[in-house]
Amino acid sequence: MNDPKLKCEVCGQPALGVCSSAFGAISHAYCQECLTEGREVWSTLVGGLAGVGGPADLVDWAKPRIAATCAFYKKTEAQLWQEIDQLMKDYDAYWMRQPKEQDSGSQ
Numbered sequence: 001m002n003d004p005k006l007k008c009e010v011c012g013q014p015a016l017g018v019c020s021s022a023f024g025a026i027s028h029a030y031c032q033e034c035l036t037e038g039r040e041v042w043s044t045l046v047g048g049l050a051g052v053g054g055p056a057d058l059v060d061w062a063k064p065r066i067a068a069t070c071a072f073y074k075k076t077e078a079q080l081w082q083e084i085d086q087l088m089k090d091y092d093a094y095w096m097r098q099p100k101e102q103d104s105g106s107q
Helices: 034-039 042-049 064-074 077-097
Strands: 018-019 025-030
Touching: 025 034, 034 064, 042 064, 042 077, 064 077
Parallel strands: none
Antiparallel strands: 018 025
């Protein structure tokens, strides 16, 4: 039975339940329509694809899910890859600002 307080994290409609994302080790609440269409939470899609080299490196099963998610959020796949690129630049910049560990030479 559905919990009436549980909302789909993609569209905000009443959720069917919570399940794993196809794009990372994270779970979200999804409604039946978003599950059926293969839609994902935008931030999970962006973060989950950050380790992929680019669109040419995608596995076939991911492509319709990406297309469905982009269409739902009214974004193009080019915008998706731009956000992924920016995320990776921000990630690299963050780690470049961190203090370097001193190598003690011992293990």
